[in-house]
Amino acid sequence: MKRNRQMQSVVSKSLEETLVWRQNQEESFERKERELEREEADLQEEFRKIKEKIQSVQNLQEKTKNERAELSGKELQRKRQIIFEGLQNENEVLLNRSVEYKKIEEKQQKNLENMLSIPEIAKKVEEYEDFLDKEDALSQLPASYRDAILAHHQHVRKDLKPVFDAMNSPLPRSEDLEPISLTIQIFMEPFSDEEVTEIAVLFPVRFERYVNWQDDRGSLEDLLLFRINGLLSGVLKKIGMPNASIQEEDLDGYMLLLMDITSEISGDVKMAFQSEISRINKLASELNVVGITLEPVFLASELIDFAEEETL
């Protein structure tokens, strides 16, 4: 055992040191591995956050895309809102100005009746009408007698000129009313340079006026309804469809006139409308006296086509 107490050999010592080294290394690697694990965990966390961000951006992209896809529908809704609010507002204008128009018309009628109530004029009018009643029998009278009657009639007619002028004079323009434009909405399908297959016209007159037209109010609504009907037949003539029929429809309480396009149109639909509307603006006395002009607006038929959406 003495030998055992001898100094530790280099080999043995080195072997022991190797154990220490190993342990140290183990510890070092252990630390390193923990460190790397932490680093990986940190990166994983960062990665998770980035993935979340990517998902969030992707969601936003999808949402934006969807919102963009809904733009056409929203535009349609906005336009429809404008159309129907516009009809309501413009109809109110028409009703208000109709009151003014009636006043102007009644004033002119009253003036005429006042003139006709003057005995001297009334006598001449009676003479004038008496002549008209007997005019057909004049040819059977002797020439000299006939000529004398005709000469007298001419004289009476000349005396009555102020009365005829009063009856035929244009109605005076109201100075109190601001000029205002009412919209005539013209819907066409397709809304492009292609051949038009559908035309509809919407304007600020209540459908109820068409139904009850016979009660003869003579209001601006009734007169505008009449003008637009005339306008449409003028347009149809201009585009080479003089015999196309026109249907009346109720669209949300307002007048919609549909033209039955059954054959090829010849001519420019828009120009035909513009020309006819410009004619009304120039000539329509009842609109001119209360400062109303009409303005055509051309729109796509889908704005008033609710059938497709209802079936969805």
Add this chain to the structure above:
Amino acid sequence: MKYKSFQKFSIVEVSQRLDIQPQQLARHLGHSTGIPSRLRFDEADVEKIYVEMGLKTWWEPNIQYAVQDENPNRRLIREFATRMLNNGLTQPQRSDTLLRGIGGQKKALLRTFLNELVKLGVLFSQGSISSVNLRLEPNNKIVLEQIASDIRYPPSILALWEG
């Protein structure tokens, strides 16, 4: 207005005098001379429109029957059938012309009769700018001839007086 020279008619009054709808008047004017500046019409305007529109009055105030029949409704329908055959319905005519001048229940009966003739294919109906036009289908003229001559009636026509 007391004096007829100074009498001006409204759109509705003119339409009623002509026995047409106001929109038909508008469409005729828009198609022909254009709608005037003032929407008031005198007697001469009304006469001019009557001619321009080719309006005719088929029925006189007191109907002068060419047909004799003890049943008043059947007599009226046979009279109408006879007038259709005699008045050249081989060319399209305004449907309102066929009923112009007659009113009340008689008009309603003849309107139903016209509708039945269209359903039976005896009359052909076609829309135009200011009216619905009707014309006789040559192949089915015999149906109308048999009605006029009291020979044979389609059941739907028979029902008009038998109920």
